[in-house]
Amino acid sequence: MAESISKIYRTTQGRVLALESISFQVGVGEFLCIVGPSGCGKTTLLRILGGLLAPTRGTVYFHGEPLDSPRRQIGFVFQKANLMPWRTVLKNITLPLEVQGLSRAEAHALAQELLELVGLGWFEKVYPRELSIGMQQRVAIARALIHDPAILFLDEPFASLDALTRERMNLELLRIWEARRKTVVMVTHSIQEAVFLADRVLVMSPRPGRIETSVSVSLPRPRQLAMLYSQEFSLLSQQIRLAIHHCCVP
Ligand SMILES: Nc1ncnc2c1ncn2[C@@H]1O[C@H](COP(=O)(O)OP(=O)(O)OP(=O)(O)O)[C@@H](O)[C@H]1O
Ligand SMILES: [Mg+2]
Structure with a gap:
């Protein structure tokens, strides 16, 4: 490689x-x-x-x-989560999909599934500042998985x-x-x-x-x-x- x-x-x-x-x-x-x-x-x-x-x-x-x-x-997670503070957790995760032009319903369903996977199923409407650092990193992991990277x-x-x-x-x-x-x-x-x-x-x-x-x-x-x-x-x-x-x- x-x-x-x-x-x-x-x-x-x-x-x-x-x-x-x-x-x-x-x-x-x-x-x-x-x-x-x-x-x-x-x-x-x-x-x-x-x-x-x-x-x-x-x-x-x-x-x-x-x-x-x-x-x-290829998905990336950096030392800092670098979430957008003005977007909810769910909207942070769907951002790459919006750019790609996927429908809102499809994007939300995918993001919700990933939030469940990282153990934040109940937090989709929350803003990044309302999360602990560990939770923010989980959001970053979910965001990195959104394109189902290899x-x-x-x-x-x-x-x-x-x-x-x-x-x-x-x-x-x-x-x-x-x-x-x-x-x-x-x-x-x-x-x-x-x-x-x-x-x-x-x-x-x-x-x-x-x-x-x-x-x-x-x-x-x-x-x-x-x-x-x-x-x-x-x-x-x-x-x-x-x-x-x-x-x-x-
Ligand atoms: N954009 C840059 N311009 C110039 N030098 C750089 C740049 N990025 C890194 N370096 C230099 O390259 C070397 C390696 O940096 P790098 O950040 O890859 O190390 P690292 O192993 O990740 O360090 P750390 O464990 O502290 O995160 C360092 O000497 C650094 O000063
Ligand atoms: Mg480094």
Whole structure:
């Protein structure tokens, strides 16, 4: 899917090599997590994989074809929900469909179904300011699913949540993933979150970002919170921590 991706940003301070020769594949239906130190290029990589940003070198393939622009089959959830404050929750979710020209009744039915899926079935008429941050992120997930994308990219979607809410959101996300069987690529700072969610974890080196290592997570599914305390879980976390330490500490 990503073949020899490099990215150079041209800034007033000169050229910044953000990513260097990144290649990897994502399997259909796979849950892939990407971890790495701050500034190593995770967001840059995600934006390139989703066709939002052009790489300086290399090619991204989506369903076997070179990708050079955003597609409907690609959904994005960012660190901040970025909802429109003047639109209700339902109207935030239907916005992409309105642009597309779908009838209002069809758009509402689809959005309502997604609100049920993310556990906000009763909140369609509410405005974003009336929701907690976690609930706003759920709306953002519902909005990202509106075109029924084949792949969902998530960039630290739960970074601003407290630990307990984050655990709950992780379980919710797994439930949604299992219900919809999307391919998911998620960036996170949290090793624990990555191990809990993923089939595979990619560890990135500090800038210029490269793929340092790939760790397969063999924990059984469905994942349960009790697994956080299992020996296998701590061994995997330790393996990833060591890989980050190995590439980050000279
Ligand atoms: N638009 C831009 N113009 C110039 N440089 C940029 C731009 N966006 C990112 N960079 C630089 O590229 C590098 C990677 O940034 P990026 O945001 O991808 O990192 P990140 O791993 O997502 O960081 P964090 O974990 O803090 O979110 C950084 O050194 C950053 O300064
Ligand atoms: Mg980032």
